[in-house]
Amino acid sequence: MADEHAQRDDGTPGAARLSLLDRVLRVFADVRAGEGVTAALLSFGLFLLLASYYVIKPIRDSLITGLPKGAEYKSWMGAAIAIALLGAVPAYAKFASSVPRNKLLLWVTAFFVSNLVGFYLLGVLPFTGSGVGQLLYVLGFFLWVGVFNMMVIAQYWAFANDIYTEEQGKRLFPLIGIGASIGSAVGSMVLDTSIKQLKKSAEQEGRSGTAVIAPLLLLAAVILAASAVIALWVHSRESRGGRAKPEEAKQDAPKEAESKEGAFRLVLSHRYLLLIALFSLVFTLVNTNSEFVKDVLVKAYAAELGGGDEAKTATIRTELFNQFYLWVNLLGAFLQSFVVSRIVKFFGLRRAFFMLPFIALLDATTIALLPVWGIVRFGKIAENATDYSLNNTLRNMLWLPTTRRMKYVAKQAVDTFFVRAGDVGSAALVFLFSDRLKLGVRAFAITNIALIGVWLVLARLIVVENDRMTKQGAIKQKTVT
Incomplete structure (x- = not known):
């Protein structure tokens, strides 16, 4: 370890040799000495x-x-x-x-x-x-x-x-x-x-x-x-x-002007943070709507296969959910281990950030046209696995150009309250569409198609702002007017 530290601290990282651990981990990502x-x-x-x-x-x-x-x-x-x-x-x-x-x-x-x-x-x-x-x-x-x-x-x-x-x-x-x-x-x-x-x-x-x-x-x-x-x-x-x-020592006990701002005010007063918050809300709304549709379609498909036998239907339903989560976890683990780092390396955040919404759009369109679990499950597996791997990684990368206080304080507000607000919005849609208006899953799919359009607009604005901040090398406070 001492040699490794010396190599890293000598100011010439390019000259440092890769350790055995570095070499092993390079299978999964671009790990340097x-x-x-x-x-x-x-x-x-x-x-x-x-x-x-x-x-x-x-x-x-x-x-x-x-x-x-x-x-x-x-x-x-x-x-x-x-x-x-x-x-x-x-x-x-x-x-x-x-x-x-x-x-x-x-x-x-x-x-x-x-x-x-x-x-x-x-x-x-x-x-x-x-x-x-x-x-x-x-x-x-x-x-x-x-x-x-x-x-x-x-x-x-x-x-x-x-x-x-x-x-x-x-x-x-x-x-x-x-x-x-x-x-x-x-x-x-x-x-x-x-x-x-x-x-x-x-x-x-x-x-x-x-x-x-x-x-x-x-x-x-x-x-x-x-x-x-x-x-x-x-x-x-x-x-x-x-x-x-380099900026760590200055920010360890925040003395910047924003340190006086509360978490929600911090989010609302910065364009980039507000865009991430709105994206998180819309993305969660789409995702939770999609999960509701999944549950409805699985229940209907199991009932069809069960032929009126409640015990058989319950068993089939459990098997369908188990199979779904198994494939999501397997595909997600594969993508995270061998694909995500390469997508980020070759396509960058600017392009990779749009992959999940396009998969979700294809999935929602399929449901709107032919809402049968035996058909739409493949798209839903791809959507969830991409969300848990690529999208989760990219969402956390969005915070890299921000200040320390934004990372710890604003991120809490975005990843908790605004995400949960998306869940609440979906619950309201379920109450309106399903309980009151008695609409089927197509209504949720069509709603998701419209919401994904908003998602794509927000994604575009976020990557533009992220590029601007990256080029400047430091975030600038930008008050929303």
Whole structure:
């Protein structure tokens, strides 16, 4: 390591030799001399973070769907989460403005770890096993997960943005994103194995309700804490190794004029940030509409294949969903590992940013013309896999030219509140189109076609602004008039 550091710090990175790790990682991305260790650590930290979340997410879904009227509660909680974020985001922004990044990472993660321990302790109490106690516990946990998962993932990517220059980020973010793809799958497998053992133990001991799955929250807490340890290791390594970005020292305790702005005001007062926020809202609206259509088509296709047998239909429906997510995860992992870095390298952000909306447009058009799951599933698999791999990487690259405060504070507002606002907008459309007007999936597909037009316009404006900022080398505040 000492030799590697010396090679990186001598001012002639081009003369440095690639380490064995650097060479191995070059299979996945354009890793240069001395960059392998930090990139691998960041990818591993993201792996742990997503593994933790995918232990928690199925627990959340299982708890709320087990309630009477669970589906209704689930749709209503989207609005509740958006309201909660109106308070959580400003609180995070205030804290982020007062501490350096290592303390921000430590204390925010410690807060969420302590929350998981608290939910475990509540979950083993008899009061939360049934009745009103169970309802309050499940809704509270669902609300908490909706805030937690968006905030910690946004913070981790903000940290990665803070570590790298724009040029490095464009090369290395595809590699870091591999950790997320693998972590999601591993977290699901860990949960599947653990919950079988817990159910067997619970049956022997006569336990039921939340007490059965509560111990899994401790497992998630340990994995989440480990992700913070990795992030702090990266912070220490980069700070000690003298590889901090030139502007880092000046921005560690923000003194710039924008440090006085709240998270939402910061987003609304800068053209580039506002464009990203609007894009996130519209993109999420399209995506959530598409997910609703997917669920409707799968249900109808399973009913057709089941021939009126409810048990057979339920089994077919489960198999269809499992097959869909399997192919999405496999294709997404392949794209993230071997394709995304090459697309970014050869096409750049300017062209790559338009790939997903065109796939989504083709998918929506197919649904509008022939809404049959046996046909549209191929387009939906391609759309979701591209979203989870290429689009997720590109969305995080958008923040590379921004200031540190924008990375940590504005990104929280965009990746939490504005994304969740898109979910709320989709829920409103479901209520209007499906519940009130009794329209079919074609109405959602046609709506998505129109929304994708808006998405393409916003994407064009974003890449133009991104190019301008990249050429200037530093972001300029641009107040919206």
